[in-house]
Amino acid sequence: MAEVEETIKRIQAHKGVIGIIVVNSEGIPIRTTLDNSTTVQYSGLIHLLTMKARSTVRDIDPQNDLTFLRLRSKRHEIMVAPDKEYLLIVIQNSTD
Amino acid sequence: MPHRVSHPATRNPRQGGPGSTVGAARGNARVIQRRRDDDDQTEMGDLGDEFLQGRTLVKPDDQLELSEAELKEEFTRILTANNPHAPQNIVRFNFKERTFKQTSSVEQIAIHFALDGNMLHKDSDEARRQHARGGAGESHSEAALSEVGEETEAAAEEEGEKEEVVEEAPKKESLRNQFNFSERASQTFNNPYRERGTATEPPPRANFSATANQWEIYDAYLEDIQKQEKAKEKSKQVPAYKKDDEKVRKKLTPTETVTDDISRVGRASKIIERMVNQNTFDDIAQDFSYFEDASDEFRDQEGTLLPLWKFSYDKAKRLAVTSICWNPKYNDLFTVGHGSYDFAKQGRGMLLFYSLKNPSHPEYVYSTECGVMCIDIHPDYPYLVAVGFYDGSVGVFNVQEKAQGAVYISTAKTGKHTDPVWQVKWQKDDLDNNLNFFSVSSDGRVVSWTLVKNELIYTDVITLTVSDIPAEGPDGTQLQLLGCGTSFDFHKKIDYLFLVGTEEGKIHKCSKAYSSQFLDTINAHHMAVDAVRWNPFHPDIFISCSADWTVKIWDHNYSHQPMFTFDLNSAVGDVAWAPFASTVFGAVTADGKVHVYDLNINKYEALCEQSVVQKKKTKLTHIEFNPDHMIVIVGDDRGYVTSTKLSPNLRKLPKKKKGEDKPPIDPEVEVAKLDKILSLVREPDTQDQK
Numbered sequence: 001m002a003e004v005e006e007t008i009k010r011i012q013a014h015k016g017v018i019g020i021i022v023v024n025s026e027g028i029p030i031r032t033t034l035d036n037s038t039t040v041q042y043s044g045l046i047h048l049l050t051m052k053a054r055s056t057v058r059d060i061d062p063q064n065d066l067t068f069l070r071l072r073s074k075r076h077e078i079m080v081a082p083d084k085e086y087l088l089i090v091i092q093n094s095t096d
Numbered sequence: 097m098p099h100r101v102s103h104p105a106t107r108n109p110r111q112g113g114p115g116s117t118v119g120a121a122r123g124n125a126r127v128i129q130r131r132r133d134d135d136d137q138t139e140m141g142d143l144g145d146e147f148l149q150g151r152t153l154v155k156p157d158d159q160l161e162l163s164e165a166e167l168k169e170e171f172t173r174i175l176t177a178n179n180p181h182a183p184q185n186i187v188r189f190n191f192k193e194r195t196f197k198q199t200s201s202v203e204q205i206a207i208h209f210a211l212d213g214n215m216l217h218k219d220s221d222e223a224r225r226q227h228a229r230g231g232a233g234e235s236h237s238e239a240a241l242s243e244v245g246e247e248t249e250a251a252a253e254e255e256g257e258k259e260e261v262v263e264e265a266p267k268k269e270s271l272r273n274q275f276n277f278s279e280r281a282s283q284t285f286n287n288p289y290r291e292r293g294t295a296t297e298p299p300p301r302a303n304f305s306a307t308a309n310q311w312e313i314y315d316a317y318l319e320d321i322q323k324q325e326k327a328k329e330k331s332k333q334v335p336a337y338k339k340d341d342e343k344v345r346k347k348l349t350p351t352e353t354v355t356d357d358i359s360r361v362g363r364a365s366k367i368i369e370r371m372v373n374q375n376t377f378d379d380i381a382q383d384f385s386y387f388e389d390a391s392d393e394f395r396d397q398e399g400t401l402l403p404l405w406k407f408s409y410d411k412a413k414r415l416a417v418t419s420i421c422w423n424p425k426y427n428d429l430f431t432v433g434h435g436s437y438d439f440a441k442q443g444r445g446m447l448l449f450y451s452l453k454n455p456s457h458p459e460y461v462y463s464t465e466c467g468v469m470c471i472d473i474h475p476d477y478p479y480l481v482a483v484g485f486y487d488g489s490v491g492v493f494n495v496q497e498k499a500q501g502a503v504y505i506s507t508a509k510t511g512k513h514t515d516p517v518w519q520v521k522w523q524k525d526d527l528d529n530n531l532n533f534f535s536v537s538s539d540g541r542v543v544s545w546t547l548v549k550n551e552l553i554y555t556d557v558i559t560l561t562v563s564d565i566p567a568e569g570p571d572g573t574q575l576q577l578l579g580c581g582t583s584f585d586f587h588k589k590i591d592y593l594f595l596v597g598t599e600e601g602k603i604h605k606c607s608k609a610y611s612s613q614f615l616d617t618i619n620a621h622h623m624a625v626d627a628v629r630w631n632p633f634h635p636d637i638f639i640s641c642s643a644d645w646t647v648k649i650w651d652h653n654y655s656h657q658p659m660f661t662f663d664l665n666s667a668v669g670d671v672a673w674a675p676f677a678s679t680v681f682g683a684v685t686a687d688g689k690v691h692v693y694d695l696n697i698n699k700y701e702a703l704c705e706q707s708v709v710q711k712k713k714t715k716l717t718h719i720e721f722n723p724d725h726m727i728v729i730v731g732d733d734r735g736y737v738t739s740t741k742l743s744p745n746l747r748k749l750p751k752k753k754k755g756e757d758k759p760p761i762d763p764e765v766e767v768a769k770l771d772k773i774l775s776l777v778r779e780p781d782t783q784d785q786k
Contacts, residue, residue: 003362004362007362007366007369010456011369014369014373016375017372020368022361055309055311058309058310059309062315063314067367068371070371079371081363081364082364083363083364085360086361086364088361088364088365088367
């Protein structure tokens with residue numbers, strides 16, 4: 001458990017990382033380093049998107065599964081690592 | 097005419113007494129009346145009676161008292177045709193004027209008797225209809241009808257009725273009762289209605305929604321199959337069921353009691369960390385995959401090393417890299433051992449596992465009390481790491497288990513070395529299927545360690561004697577001087593054959609079978625042999641490097657002379673063959689340079705001599721080629737591990753055929769290449785190959 005905490009701290013301290021959100025299977029954020037309104041917004045929207053992406057991947061081949069999802073925009077890159085029960089969302093600045 | 101006989105008994109008692117005379121008078125009057133009926137008698141008779149009796153005027157009690165004048169008053173009575181019962185004023189409410197208005201004339205007719213008759217006028221509609229029904233035969237009687245009246249009409253009706261009774265019975269009835277329509281109805285007794293109802297509590301409702309995709313169906317099937325398999329297993333392992341259950345429970349309880357959310361995100365967080373790192377080191381990752389130095393086309397016999405990631409860990413910064421090993425299973429995972437080469441400054445050590453995918457933090461970290469000098473990963477069990485320490489002990493780490501330290505460790509009792517262990521190497525499982533590995537140390541022993549249950553059991557394989565002649569000890573006993581082993585390597589194909597390099601600069605060819613004698617001894621270098629390695633393709637060739645600034649390539653059949661010698665201008669820390677070609681090798685020196693040679697292209701000079709460290713004082717200690725990717729990792733004495741990519745010139749490979757990911761490395765071709773080179777070198781014996 002401490003390892004995971006440490007890992008999350010490392011990620012947070014990494015260059016360019018803006019925030020981390022841990023979302024559970026119902027789309028409710030459990031842990032976050034951002035402010036409340038942003039967190040709620042991100043978690044709701046990205047949860048839906050991830051479910052859709054996962055559904056897409058698995059529809060094509062049920063033995064396949066989504067490993068991670070990256071959404072790169074002009075300013076940020078949103079990275080999502082889905083798990084069985086949780087969703088880990090990290091927002092990092094887009095590289096030059 | 098009935099007459100009333102009045103009995104005195106039935107009279108009003110009030111009038112009975114005093115009125116008795118009246119009664120008698122009355123009685124008389126009656127008799128008189130009777131008489132009158134029979135024969136007309138004059139009124140005088142009545143009056144006469146009264147006169148006779150005497151004119152006693154008897155007034156009834158309630159007679160109105162009137163005076164004489166009033167008695168003689170004449171009243172006029174007029175007979176009018178007015179109806180005395182008709183109201184004299186009828187007032188009706190006029191809605192138009194919203195007042196009550198008196199009706200001016202009131203009807204004075206008084207009807208004493210009314211009787212409805214059945215007569216019809218012969219020209220009326222109804223009469224005509226009746227005639228029509230009566231038939232044509234009745235027409236002549238029509239005339240009589242009008243005159244006679246009721247009776248004939250009734251007769252004609254009766255006749256008509258007889259004719260038409262069959263056809264129109266109900267119609268006749270309606271005709272008959274044209275005016276006197278009477279309706280007959282009867283009402284049955286209606287039972288009163290009762291309403292009964294029960295209301296139940298509604299069942300609890302819950303909303304449920306789900307999607308049915310192909311993959312959900314697939315998941316459900318998988319679960320079902322797993323359940324079935326478990327059921328089968330349980331049924332098979334009935335006697336061992338309890339044990340398994342306990343074990344399973346033991347394994348489950350530590351993971352399942354973790355209700356705290358964070359630890360479950362472990363896997364996802366690892367992936368995210370790698371993604372974040374990939375973003376940060378994006379350019380390096382791109383270079384790693386795609387960059388090919390274009391300038392190599394212009395430089396014929398030169399290549400470059402492109403520096404990629406640099407791995408470091410803050411706790412290991414003071415410690416030198418003492419050994420590096422790539423993982424045989426995961427080609428992006430490598431292990432680094434940290435310790436210190438300095439005799440005076442001995443401290444703790446570290447064992448780190450890095451992945452290329454996450455350059456900023458090691459995957460696994462193990463801290464040791466003593467400096468780590470050498471490591472080796474078991475080729476079949478990539479989680480077992482054999483470690484040799486500076487204090488002479490050896491240990492085995494199991495990465496899968498969550499132990500903080502070594503799983504096995506040797507102690508003084510169990511035969512650890514008395515000097516630092518310079519190299520360890522895993523061997524094939526012995527006859528009892530126990531894992532075993534070898535270690536070589538400065539105390540002159542090559543020891544084989546076997547993992548039996550929870551212990552390390554050692555066997556001295558060979559002791560490195562300096563010379564055949566035993567030296568004389570102080571008491572006259574004969575001592576065997578032992579040399580110090582610094583490195584060894586086992587032959588790839590011939591199992592029992594191995595080479596040991598010593599601090600005296602000799603290389604001994606040994607066999608596992610003989611514990612006291614060497615197969616051969618080569619005076620290879622003037623100083624300690626730092627590394628000795630067999631060629632991965634050619635069975636006869638091996639390479640050695642030493643602190644005397646040279647790298648030599650030998651053929652063990654011709655052991656008196658090296659095939660090639662290279663002078664690198666600085667103490668050579670390590671040398672390694674490339675896994676993709678038999679003619680390529682790399683060496684690192686104490687001046688921070690990496691040298692890469694390809695004998696196929698240039699037999700005398702390095703293709704690349706490049707400094708990969710910032711500060712000039714850092715010595716490079718180890719070099720390893722990655723078996724799959726074209727990168728090389730180099731460790732230095734400051735605790736950094738740098739990875740570099742080989743430029744195309746340094747890695748000439750046979751051309752890829754279509755549809756293959758990796759070019760086929762045909763060992764025979766490689767061997768043939770090397771043989772060709774060697775033959776060039778070997779034949780002219782007069783050539784000075786120093």
